Amino acid sequence: MRSNYLFTSESVSEGHPDKVADQISDAIVDLFLSKDPEARIACETLTTTQLVVLAGEIRGKGIMDTEGNWAPGVQEEVEQTVRDTVKRIGYEQDGFHWKTFRFENNLHPQSAHIAQGVDASGNKDEGAGDQGIMFGYAANDTPDLMPATLYYSHKILEQMAADRHSGKAPFLEPDAKSQVTLRYEGSKPVAATAIVVSTQHGKGYDEGDKEAELHAYVKSVVADVIPAALLSDETVYHINPTGSFEIGGPDGDAGVTGRKIIVDTYGGAAPHGGGAFSGKDPTKVDRSAAYITRYLAKNIVAAGLAQRVTIQLAYAIGVSKPLSLYVDTHGTGTVGDDQIEAAIAGIEKLGGLTPRGIRTHLQLNKPIYSKTAAYGHFGRKAEGDFFPWEKTDLVDDLKAALA
Numbered sequence: 001m002r003s004n005y006l007f008t009s010e011s012v013s014e015g016h017p018d019k020v021a022d023q024i025s026d027a028i029v030d031l032f033l034s035k036d037p038e039a040r041i042a043c044e045t046l047t048t049t050q051l052v053v054l055a056g057e058i059r060g061k062g063i064m065d066t067e068g069n070w071a072p073g074v075q076e077e078v079e080q081t082v083r084d085t086v087k088r089i090g091y092e093q094d095g096f097h098w099k100t101f102r103f104e105n106n107l108h109p110q111s112a113h114i115a116q117g118v119d120a121s122g123n124k125d126e127g128a129g130d131q132g133i134m135f136g137y138a139a140n141d142t143p144d145l146m147p148a149t150l151y152y153s154h155k156i157l158e159q160m161a162a163d164r165h166s167g168k169a170p171f172l173e174p175d176a177k178s179q180v181t182l183r184y185e186g187s188k189p190v191a192a193t194a195i196v197v198s199t200q201h202g203k204g205y206d207e208g209d210k211e212a213e214l215h216a217y218v219k220s221v222v223a224d225v226i227p228a229a230l231l232s233d234e235t236v237y238h239i240n241p242t243g244s245f246e247i248g249g250p251d252g253d254a255g256v257t258g259r260k261i262i263v264d265t266y267g268g269a270a271p272h273g274g275g276a277f278s279g280k281d282p283t284k285v286d287r288s289a290a291y292i293t294r295y296l297a298k299n300i301v302a303a304g305l306a307q308r309v310t311i312q313l314a315y316a317i318g319v320s321k322p323l324s325l326y327v328d329t330h331g332t333g334t335v336g337d338d339q340i341e342a343a344i345a346g347i348e349k350l351g352g353l354t355p356r357g358i359r360t361h362l363q364l365n366k367p368i369y370s371k372t373a374a375y376g377h378f379g380r381k382a383e384g385d386f387f388p389w390e391k392t393d394l395v396d397d398l399k400a401a402l403a
Contacts, residue, residue: 009149009267014374015174017255021045025279030367036060037365043279047250095251127318129284136293137270146379150267173200175248200248282364291389299394307332343401
């Protein structure tokens with residue numbers, strides 16, 4: 001295992017066009033789960049200049065029947081939810097304004113052929129909503145057991161968004177991207193070699209004193225977010241390297257749900273199965289199995305069983321039990337990887353890692369997803385019903401199974 005290297009991860013802000021799409025899709029998931037916890041939802045969003053389009057398949061009591069008829073008032077709720085989401089993000093621009101963009105709702109009933117494979121019936125347990133492979137990861141780079149490059153990339157943009165919303169940084173507009181490069185020695189981050197921040201800005205903040213003010217502000221955020229021990233005079237900054245960034249968001253670039261899956265997960269530090277999360281109810285293992293693998297990985301590292309671990313699960317559509325479970329501690333494990341696999345398989349509360357078992361253990365049939373749709377699904381604080389896959393309440397079970 002290589003121990004000395006440079007590694008880079010990026011993040012994008014809540015105002016990035018793809019993230020706007022993700023947040024709209026997950027706001028729709030939350031709306032429908034609040035009406036029917038067993039709702040089936042696959043909602044895709046397209047955003048572009050003064051336009052938002054929804055497409056996908058849904059099913060649920062009090063939402064839409066199998067003939068495609070909406071329950072009274074729900075279509076209006078859908079549009080209001082979309083507009084409220086864009087308003088919260090902060091888009092009030094000529095090219096994209098929460099109040100005036102055109103809206104198209106093309107959601108329709110879920111395929112009966114998919115439904116028959118997924119739904120439980122007779123002796124058949126609920127099946128996976130699709131085939132696929134899902135990965136989870138944890139590493140002891142940070143207190144939240146996330147790759148440091150991604151953790152700091154997220155934190156930079158979270159702080160900038162907070163300052164924009166509070167009025168502390170009124171020159172910022174919603175769209176932004178960040179990128180952090182760290183030098184690792186002995187597999188631990190020791191220095192930030194490069195920081196990239198591109199942020200949409202108000203008129204005039206691309207020249208003269210205003211540009212200097214923007215650059216100084218960004219460097220101050222970086223200094224607040226990244227530990228001083230990692231920063232030095234040798235850290236290279238690229239702030240708005242293209243120059244002007246006044247036109248942004250969906251007006252500058254079309255956005256689509258599910259195009260920021262590496263930002264959503266581990267910043268490239270771990271494999272990805274390819275399936276996006278946002279817009280999907282938790283019967284879709286693209287989402288729920290990715291959450292349970294993160295949960296397992298985080299608990300393994302928290303239990304001191306490894307410094308770094310990658311976990312893979314695989315499913316077939318309509319089949320309840322996973323096809324495979326794979327654990328790789330990258331040579332950092334205190335016990336064999338096969339022993340950890342056996343321990344996971346033997347923990348009854350995980351329900352055999354079936355879709356139903358995952359949803360039951362993590363209590364995923366709740367409207368908890370809007371918060372996941374910006375600044376990463378992982379490395380977040382587990383509070384109340386939110387981010388249950390970030391809890392470390394499986395540590396004792398793992399230790400007992402391996403005793």
